[in-house]
Amino acid sequence: MRAPTRKAGIRKLALGTVIAVGAGGAIALSIPPAVAADTTYYVDCSSTATPQGTLTNPWNALSQVNATIFGPGDQVLFKRGTTCTGQFVGQGSGASGSPVTVGAYGTGTARAVINGAGAANAMYLKDLSHWTVKDLRLTNPSATRAERNGIRVETTTTAAKAGIVIDGLEVDNVAGWGDKTGTNAPWFSRSAGIIVLASSTAGPVNGLRIVNNNVHDTGGGGIKISTKPSAYHTNVYIGSNRVISAGGDGIVVHGSDAPLVEKNRADNLGGGAYPFVAGNFAGMWPINSKNPVFQFNEVTRSYPSSFDSTAWDCDGAIVGTCTFQYNYSSNNAGGFHLGCQACTNLGNNNAKEVIRFNVSQDDCRVAQGPSTTAPIEFYNNTFFCSSKPLTLDLPTANTKIYNNIFYAASGTFPSGAGVTYGTNLYYGGITAPTADTTAVKADPKLNYPGGAVEIASVGGYKLTTGSPALNAGTPLSTLGARDFWGATVPKAGGTVNIGADNGSGVSAKTFSSLKEAFNNHGITRDANPQIGGYSLSGRSFSAEALAAKGFTYGPVTSGGVTFDWAQQYIGFPDNVKATGQKITLSGSGTKVALLGSGAYGTQTGTGTLHYTDGTTSTYTLSFADWWTSTPVAGTTVAAITDYHHKKPTTYNNPTTGRDEQDVTLFQGSIPITAGKTVAAITLPNVGGPLANAGLHVFAMKIA
Template sequence: MHSRRTVLSAALGTALAVAVPPAAARAATGTTYYVDSSGGNDSADGTSTGTPWRSLARVNQQVFQPGDTVRFLAGRTWTGQFAPKGSGSAGAPVTATSYGTGAKPVIAGANTVPSAVLLENLRHWTLDGLEITNGTGSTTWRVGVEVRAKDVGAVPGITLRNLYVHGIDGVAQVGKGNIGSAGILVDVRGNTVPTYFTGMLIENNEIADTKAYGITTWSTWMQREGWTSLWGELNIPANEYGPFTPSTGLVIRGNHVHDVGSGGINTNQVADTLIEYNTVARATSTTTNVGIWWSGADRTTVQYNEVYGARFGGRGLDCTAFDADASTHDSLVQYNYSHDNGGGFFISVSLGSAPASAVIRYNISQNDGNEIFTFSTNTDGVDIYNNTVYVSSSPSRPLYKIAQVYHNPKNVTFRNNLFVNLANLPYDTAGITYRNNLYRGGPVPPDTAALTGDPKLTAPGTATSRADLTGYRPLTGSAAIDAGLAITGNGGRDILGTALAATVAVGAVQGAPGSYGAPIASTTMGTGQGTVAALVDGSEATSWASPVAVTLPGDITLDLRTVRRVAAVTLATHFGQGQGFTRVDVQTWDGTAWTSRLTDAALTWNSNSSTVERRTLTLPTPVDTSRLRLVVKAANRQWGNIALNELTVT
């Protein structure tokens, strides 16, 4: 097991008693309350910007109802603990957020309370757009946001978004991580009523400068497979543990966790968890921790994350990007970018007595150190395929092996992986089957169909972010192209979003430039004449036209079938003055959302004849994207419909 633990034992301070005025009249949609730490008055009704409350003590005495909102004035600071009362309901959560302009309002625990924000036994609550700190340089373990439940059954509907959580106190010392201390801590206590969270969303937060964890969850309802208690630093009594009852449907998405002392993102006692599109940087100043790890976890999906900068703590310790830890089953790790982690890319630890079915696919590891893959403590059933591992010939951190075995793994397979092993690292073989991997540099382990040709990658080792992985695309003539084994249920796409063909390449990226085929066009506007496929068929003689009664705005989307660098988009049309687009937005897809690169771009056409005219819209800066969308806001409609002959990107 790993020494990555934390404690929360200090008692909560007693809130200052404040006279509470009669409840405000409540609309069906809830009441909005305002709080101003400088200009407020706790004797006011708090229901307008002109009559705000002043203190956290006053806010904490209010029993909020479904649909209520409490707004803290931007640019203001409150010292102490925000510990509200009252729950929302499905479709009508209680929300704490800001009002006014300026910096996020600050809830500062100032090392006077265990947690700066405490949501205890509350359902359907949202925190949005707050800054939270809890430290003054003390060595006492503290928490930024704590979501706690005890002996209350299912707890649905908690959302934490757009928070900046930082400056969380604890022991700033190597090896002193504590799993009861975190920027965001979700914990379940008790053993009389099985208790668990459902549908929790933690998204788009920044967590930094915490002495222990970034985001972590755990529960005393955790006993199975010989695991009988949690970590010692929690000081939980031995009789406070119950049978495994996981929190379900947790989503941790789009967070930036950096410069924290212990694990970056860590989920324990969970089922059906999704961890995606997060960036975790320098998440282990301790000697034994991991960027993203999970334990007591079933059906965890970890995808589209970037993890880097975990420090090297020594051989036999963690410090990897990812870790499927004790009692985990059916993990899926895909489409992630790991680099410059001192301990390596992935470790599995005691996956439990039941079959684990961990799948590690379509990830890229660049210049990770130590042991790139580590298999420890009864690992059983890990399938590793179509990953690309790049190790420099002059590494900046200690390196030992591509694959390291510690404690009797079973049923570990490596298939269709591409190893660019310029440091000549060896591979352990006990309990591991190698088949159809491509080896460039270094020794070749026993492999039933080893490939040793030149992968001819575009620019390996040069990636700077998860959006910058095209350097791992194999060029024409690469030994990786069309060399992969067919694998059922392979996800259908590579790490760049390219659709997989019937014959796949070895490694995380498919094909050579130009081998993906033409983009695929679609539209929300319907088709009156021609076909939408005509927009990408390479011929300006064919065209698409909308129905006569088309409603604007409408979209045309190009699936580029790979990540491409797009600098401009060109529209070709005839009868432009009669049917041509005149005002459009150009948007690109970043993997999670559309981003407008040009807004209300104007197009002017000179002709209303069969002569094809072209107009090029240049983006402010080139963008790497797998999809492009044209939002048509206005057009010439002489005959009621609108039309386009060809849509190309360059």
Template sequence: MHPFRTTLTVLPLVAAAVLVAAPPAAAANTTYYVDCSATAAGSGTQASPWNSFAPVNSRTFTSGDQILIRRGTTCAGQQLWPKGSGSAGAPNIVDAYGTGAKPILAGNGAVDDVVKLYNQQYWEIRNLDISNQGAAPAARRGVHIIRENSGTGTYYRVTGVDVHDINGVQNKKDDNASAGIFFEVLGNSVQTKFDDVVIADNTVRAVDRYGIHFWTRWMTRPELANPNCGSTCGAWHPQTRVVVRGNTVTDIGGDAIVVHHTQGALVERNRVDGFRMRDTNCAAGVWGWNVNDTLFQFNEVSGGRSTCDGQGFDLDEGNIRTIYQYNYSHDNEGGFILLCNGGGSTTKDNIVRYNISQNDRGDLVDLICGKITNTKIYNNVFYVGQNARIINNTNGSTGANAEFYNNIFYVTSTGSSYVNAGSLLWNSNTFYGQHPAGEPTDPAKSTADPLLVGPGTATSISNAGGYRLRAGSPALASGQVMTNPGSRDFFGGAVTAGCRPDRGAHQLTTTCVPGGGVVSRTGWSVRYVDSQETAAENGAATNAFDGDISTIWHTKYTGGSDPAPHEIQINMGASYSVSGLRYLPRQDGGSGAANGRIGQYEVYVSTDGTNWGTAVATGTFANDASQKDVRFTAKTGQYLRLRAVSEVAGNPWTSAAEIYALN
């Protein structure tokens, strides 16, 4: 999401609510009945139900109380705002009773929020039909649950509710926004948050601007350089134990499901179809802003409008350790996923794996705004049946930002392209069908038919079997071993750590094929290098393991060149069983592209960095820019030494874009 936010507005209605005198308390563990079709007001019993929400709103309910609304009836132009809170094991409940259709709560634009809670906790809201359509757009919600300067509120359940037809303000985002279901934290004097929230099995349709929305003013932290709360900000205090599961969200003016400012949220098994339908702001389908450890899985997202974002998913500003897995994205005009960190913010250590994208258009993988860090995109299938920029890298990202492994790009469209994809890190991907301009190089690229069962034929997340691999596929057991592959593939098949995976989203191979996993380079340092150029360019030895293939280690040439052989010794920070070395020559073009390309080489592994023994591997690299893998009998050690005996053209230099240890 482009990191431009609107100005905050004050909520006078909420602020005024603090001044309301406490209403009378209701009896504990009592069930109260509402029938808006009853002619008499009644006493709240089933035999004599209330016929409006006025008596409900005037009472403070206590632990275990229930408010039941008669099915088949309509309560028009009213707000439901019961007071009080339940307790652990005895929540208060709003539900339906009787037979027939869910009770209709039609706000008709006469109220801002049809169902509201304010500084309350331990509530369940179930089985209601809620709408709030007014004569003209205004700030409106279906279910609006608010906390303000009141500490932690615990236990909220919104289930089986149908929210629809809310003509809210289309272009007002963030707080005081319009939404179907909205959890909002206000104030900045007492740290406040929601905890233990489940929004499950609801339908939200024809709503402006958000479908399901979380927001707080307690958002500021070093990872977020662009908070949108002005002087009302508070220090980072995220919502916790948030689950958004099994909801159907359709025809949404802006964003469909957003879990902003959360820690460890789980968003799964939701169906989204049709978002950014009317809003003029950019919008995506399912995502979070300023979040930690969010898991998005088993969601199906389609129908995103426009290329003002318009992707099904989004790794946005302040995303730390977000995972998108086992999702199905299709027919989104904007693409599959947006990678958009705000300038100066931190978005890092994210994973996108075992997803399927079918006929997404626009920018399939869109790298814009500020650069992300260490995002791994692996074992996905991209079926490109309509023209798209398959990779759109317009912010200068390199391999330190996004890495692509074991994906299948199945391209049948003739007008697609890759934009600046070559600066990213690629390994063991399959590019089949059409080969658009800008297709990246890949040291383990396959262009063979991956033998998918029926690509392009998925009709839903549960009917995507066309992306299974067939026996004899060249994609079988040919992928890069991933450090954190997860436990299963898109279809539920087991994925075993340490084994060479199949490419794509289906793990057909069940026998473990040991493979060359890449040893983590976190904590790597240079123990010794005999030569490096630091005057005419940044040719520091540390560039050989910085994750950026556009930077290189280059031996000295200013004021005279140091003679070959050259060597670099690397402290890997811990002891590993090392069975290989990967050398990526410099990847730039021009007349000097081959300068320093290693010819003859020697590889050593040591436990102490002093006693190296004999070389574990020797040989001569081919004279090209492709990635070189050297295999040898595993040796345990903490130190890795690459000795460049010669350069391919006999020059005195040595250079390297990246060096890896393999296990």
């Protein structure tokens, strides 16, 4: 292989070059460092032209890129819609304000692709500074899994590095390692879509910016800063990334000083093309870092693992304060948060944990690892647990629990001399701890709990006008400056609400569609039955069993009526537990047809049809219990599935969550007054939003 070149083009000597003739007649040149040429190189791996790196004669193989040492201001641009196969290996460094940039050129929306084809990395940047990589697709599939990455940034020398930006990439189908146990367990922490690695003696990176990336189907995890160098990385920002169906951790931050992780989304962790195999993982978490902050993030639908599978985790060797604020999580198999500072061999500094103004929907486990005395401040969070008991397993020393909403059928709370409570709200059947002498025991009047699918749809957890949580909290100097939605929280004086909303109260919601009103998790996949919520015991329909009866995403015909079966993303809310919701419904016909069933026996209620002329009509709707195959009068059987799901008897074994009991989906109808045009429907009010006795509607159509 030929030696790497500095540039493909010729550079002129700088002014002032000295040419001298030595005694032997040889010419000696005194040449200052080359001035940056800001050269742009083009790469089109489909090109048949003589490869010169120009726009008209682009390079056509990664070997040509890898043989070049780049410098400040250089650009390496790959043609959109083309694919280069192999591993990109960067050489040379940019300068502050003048990075080496790797990106794309050409027209159209198709990305330029670098396909690692099973290499260790699709892109490898080792011991480099001031590189920006953007607007590409990196993929690295293989029939076998190993330590493997999409893009790997690594520091191995003692020199400090700086200025690494990874922006707007799609990183997908990386066959990384998914087993955190056994001989090859270290491969797991070194596998991800995007990874930053360091040896313990290497220089840190000042300026790591990982933003706007779409990472999916990546074995081992999504985005990882893994292992701590000789000193903390600094100026670390991870923001606005999507990590979907990664086979492990969503975002891990190791060895960083004051890292900020915000506005990221992680969903379906543990699943995907290269799923998690064994051991444990969590959603987003720091380890061996100083003063980490995680805010405005969301983690949903994580699969089970041996212990973790929580949305958030404050892990070993944290220094200072570990802050989780303004985050949303839902239906993760392990629940909301894990305090695990004493879980590693890195040491336990008992750093303070601040957990405030978060919203948790059916993420009802706050777990604690080995014994710790870490001070924890647990303020103004809103917990809604429709089908799970709430478990708040926090240390019994140095723990403050103030101004939280706990909405669940049951729950357990810590007690001890070191645990202090103040003005928390308890509702739904949950018993307030005796230590909370200022407890509020009333319906918080949340706007429409249970229906969030992402952080943008969490408005159902705002307080409505007249809520007993308004102005009922305890002002504290440590609450921060704002609430979940941005409302001001007073530093001193003034009033504060209970829960994540510090607004003044909102009006009750009118829903634009049945789907918008979904507030219950009634369907789960066979691979993840842990997150079911059709009943308080966590039972649910099986998506696969329903599909076998013809009920899959899209149009579904039942009883001569074609419904929109809206259950595309299993594990998000998929039906309405009727609590008097008013839903816009437009059209004319003879009836409103519905698919649904009762839970805890036959359920009946009275509702209202609203017509465009301002008139109304009342109706009665009944559905038999889903465990019976006998419909009530006026309804028919839509489907009887061969089995359903229950809570797994073994935490990380989904096969133990299958129950062979048949369950039934029914079809009913509501008559429309002749000659009238429907404008809206008010569903019956059959119990509250918890997964207790109630009437469930999965689909609705005017026919």
